[in-house]
Amino acid sequence: MISSIVFCILLIGASTFFYLNIKKIRRNIFIGKNIDIHDKKSERIKSMILLALGQRKMFSRPASAAMHILVYVGFVLINIEVIEMFVDGIFNTHRSFHVLGKFYNFLIGFFEILALGVFIGVVVFWLRRNVLKIKRFMNAELNGWPKLDANTILIAEMFLMTALILMNAADQNLQLKHHPNYHSAGSFPVSQFFVPMLSSFSLSNLILIERFFWWFHIIGIFAFLNYLPFSKHLHILLAFPNTYFSNLKLKGEFTTLDSVTDVVAPNFNPSYEPKTDQNNPLRFGVKDVKDLNWKNLLDAYTCTECGRCTSACPQNITGKKLSPRKIMMDTRDRMVEVGKNMDANKGIFIDDGKSLLGDYIKTEEIWACNTCNACVEECPINIDPLAIIIEIRRYLVMEESQSPTELNGMFSNIENNSAPWQFAQADRANWINDVN
């Protein structure tokens, strides 16, 4: 009875805390400008199924894809067992699903194999980060919290899987000792090897061990759930909406700024009707997170800092400061900062004199970009760092007139002689005089 109450309090507490934090994330994402993404529903669902559920883009790097699949499949399927743990927790039962008979035994065995898979996967991931020191995990933007965050998740998963296996090992000992509450549940393909390790314990100690790992596992899951909103690991949830709302257009097509069209078009068409609210002009481009749109901000929260983007970036490869992953991390960190500011000021943002551009992202990073779309192509869940880079360039050029001198020269050439170099427009077709 007491354990049921404790469990229910934990369940309600964990769910409420999670709900409140997710609500806050939602609020933060909608700090961004509104954009309408309601077209092509079936194409969007397809993209979500292929990329989030099917992880198709992961397979361009087969080694990490294989490990990721192990962890992912294990994570999703072992959650079926967690449903049973919820039922057991609420009703103070043990293995309530064992009424499923042989199928239950199969499931428990299968989950053990999955748990082993997850364990191997996260150990390999940990080794890649900490021993092999794969280049994309070593960039400067990961120093401090991001590295700790990644390792915390991996170690937490190792502990969770170990708890599951040791719980089953204790359970088997109790089954072998014919404890009335511990039904036989099949063959336990992994934990059977840990049975002898615990066999010398008394019945009461075995129950204690079994219960300890049961509670460890379930409290671990509650803790993990509530860690997500503060972690890069949130991608396990946001990958789904992010791939659903991702850009379906050709990557070469950049957005058209209607606010600019409203200024330019009347020169060519006197009867042009403006598309944007003329009384409430928006800033051109992006200086701070509120100038971005909510999809850019969803991208930022979805990023799991894997660094595929940065490892494919021609500028980063050649030692420049630009790192598309850092663009996403900076955007998220600034958004979280703005969110905290709002929390502290009754939901209203009070100017803190800071902005995404300048305090987080430097112009040096912004001007290095080749707009080559390698980062966008690389992202397994279609995050678009380039969209943010271009918007910041727009702000720098159109609001601040702060572009590198050579680019100002290029702009004047286009304005004066309609070519990026200083050539006379009258000479444009001179080449036709000697084609043979």
Added chain:
Amino acid sequence: MSNTVIKVLTMSDMIAKGETPEILFWVGCSGSFDDRAKKITKAIVRILNHVNIKFAILGTEEGCSGDPAKRAGNEFLFQMQAMQNISILNGYEIKKIVTGCPHCFNTIKNEYPALGGNYEVIHHTQLVQELIDQGKLKVQGGEFKGKKIVFHDPCYLGRGNNVYEAPRKVIESLDTELVEMKRSRSKGLCCGAGGAQMFKEAENGNKEVNIERTEEALKLNPDVIAVACPFCNTMMTDGVKHFNKEGQTKVLDVAELIANANDL
């Protein structure tokens, strides 16, 4: 290269003669002014002429597509250029455009429609592939037969517009040995020119992007680095010079491969 001079007509010439072209050849700034890129322009003209496609250029009525302005964040200048070009293109009732520059290709094809410019736009490698497939252009390997050729994907043709196969099929039609860099097709590495980098110095780092890319191409010991963008051409040519490999490896546009191999 033949001795007969090919007459290239502008749209205004065509209109004066009361004719309409099948296709407009959008030359682009690089193809119009840059000495190296002009050779590519002329190769495209020779191909068009050889297959008797009736084409025209805009001549002095053509202006920068606005691509470098747009990528650099100057949306004002981009839209000014785009609307200027659109009013000329629409004035001539242009329906179909071929261009030798992937940047013009991308911009006109994808970014002009929102501003009132709707055309069928193809890249010259797509046109050449189409002509070969239709049997209108019969090609032989000529000097490139059996030669090892590596193709460098232009970002705005490849990743930007998912055109990966057309240039490769054209290169293969010359009985060449087409080889691939590790970073190719959707994983292709930029030459370093895109995003208006062509017009400025690089930020501080430890290497130039074009050196990184050319190094990758040269590892394959190719006879030719084939490109399909005048800017890539500049960057890769500079890269080959950097490694003193001009003697062994040429940098040529796909159009030049076709025109040179077939004495067009």
